[in-house]
Amino acid sequence: MKNDPETGELTPSAHVDLQIVQQNYIALRHQAAGAETGAVVKADCYGHGVSHIAPALAEAGCETFFVAYTHEGQALRALIGPDPTIFVFNGIRPHETDDFRIAGLSPVCNTPEEIAMALTARLPAGYGIHIDTGMNRLGIRPENVIDLPGFTHGFPPRLIMSHLACADQPAHPLNKIQLERFHQARNLFPGIPASLVSTAGIYLGADYTFDLVRPGIGLYGGGPARPPGLKLRTAMTLTAPVMNVFEVKPGETVGYGASFEARGPSVIATVAFGYADGYLRSGGNYGFAILDGVPCPVVGRISMDLITLDVTDLAEKPRIGDRAEFIGKIAGYEIQAEALGTLGYELTSRLGTRISRSWG
Numbered sequence: 001m002k003n004d005p006e007t008g009e010l011t012p013s014a015h016v017d018l019q020i021v022q023q024n025y026i027a028l029r030h031q032a033a034g035a036e037t038g039a040v041v042k043a044d045c046y047g048h049g050v051s052h053i054a055p056a057l058a059e060a061g062c063e064t065f066f067v068a069y070t071h072e073g074q075a076l077r078a079l080i081g082p083d084p085t086i087f088v089f090n091g092i093r094p095h096e097t098d099d100f101r102i103a104g105l106s107p108v109c110n111t112p113e114e115i116a117m118a119l120t121a122r123l124p125a126g127y128g129i130h131i132d133t134g135m136n137r138l139g140i141r142p143e144n145v146i147d148l149p150g151f152t153h154g155f156p157p158r159l160i161m162s163h164l165a166c167a168d169q170p171a172h173p174l175n176k177i178q179l180e181r182f183h184q185a186r187n188l189f190p191g192i193p194a195s196l197v198s199t200a201g202i203y204l205g206a207d208y209t210f211d212l213v214r215p216g217i218g219l220y221g222g223g224p225a226r227p228p229g230l231k232l233r234t235a236m237t238l239t240a241p242v243m244n245v246f247e248v249k250p251g252e253t254v255g256y257g258a259s260f261e262a263r264g265p266s267v268i269a270t271v272a273f274g275y276a277d278g279y280l281r282s283g284g285n286y287g288f289a290i291l292d293g294v295p296c297p298v299v300g301r302i303s304m305d306l307i308t309l310d311v312t313d314l315a316e317k318p319r320i321g322d323r324a325e326f327i328g329k330i331a332g333y334e335i336q337a338e339a340l341g342t343l344g345y346e347l348t349s350r351l352g353t354r355i356s357r358s359w360g
């Protein structure tokens with residue numbers, strides 16, 4: 001692919017393969033043996049485009065979705081029709097009860113006050129309760145859970161949930177502590193569905209998956225090390241076009257601050273991509289891109305619109321319009337993100353509006 005197929009311009013582009021997302025969803029469902037598999041589609045599906053991803057997930061059989069904000073839930077309802085359940089992690093505010101009623105949203109209540117709102121409004125799509133078992137971030141503290149069964153009698157929650165702090169570190173002692181606290185809390189609500197884990201927690205095994213799991217990043221092939229046998233593929237292909245190719249002599253520098261100095265004769269390719277497009281500036285002299293199947297290091301600082309790559313090792317010099325892959329089949333989310341000092345989550349959820357987008 002030379003340049004953007006639609007505009008003909010040399011712009012960065014991101015393509016998301018919806019079939020891969022569906023296959024990853026089904027693979028995660030298989031891994032979560034027996035638990036219902038929902039999908040977390042907050043933050044525009046971590047930058048992958050909720051308007052395309054959510055209907056594809058519904059088509060693959062997903063019946064429960066999670067968002068962070070009420071407005072995300074309202075937009076999602078219009079995309080997926082009346083049937084699927086939509087939970088809103090950030091709960092409900094007093095002026096929002098009609099919004100929840102009209103869009104058929106279910107708040108995840110994080111305080112007794114929110115539960116009281118759900119009860120008073122008798123929200124038609126019900127509500128969930130988030131119990132803070134040790135993340136110490138959001139949710140009802142375990143010591144306050146004991147009163148809830150009486151309080152919610154007559155209009156019980158439809159989900160009891162919590163969230164693990166260290167699911168990506170299977171041996172971390174906090175996992176077992178949170179599991180134990182979650183059992184204690186959910187035992188107070190016999191028969192009510194329970195949900196503890198996101199992508200990483202699914203890999204901790206059947207003790208952790210309860211009735212419903214909540215993967216997000218795994219749908220795209222990102223996230224922590226997976227159990228052997230679980231194959232998830234990278235759903236996004238993010239490329240940037242070469243704008244300029246030139247040689248530098250030993251001792252010459254590249255980019256702002258002259259932070260890279262060529263040790264030998266080198267070939268540099270400048271691509272149209274930068275921190276305004278979401279490629280973190282911390283990737284200066286650390287990131288990489290794939291050209292002709294070969295990893296080429298980012299040299300020099302990341303500019304707002306431009307990145308310089310050392311392409312000396314390529315058999316053939318790249319040409320203007322050739323595309324460098326930053327995320328894709330070879331450059332997985334997490335290895336690219338690690339080179340920037342972050343995670344796949346941050347990399348894709350920050351991708352900018354100048355990137356030309358396609359799905360298929």
Ligand SMILES: *Cc1c(COP(=O)(O)O)cnc(C)c1O
Binds near residue numbers: 089163197198223
């Ligand atoms: C974002 C989020 C998830 C999804 O996490 P992934 O690591 O992307 O699978 C699940 N649960 C809660 C509470 C979240 O905030």
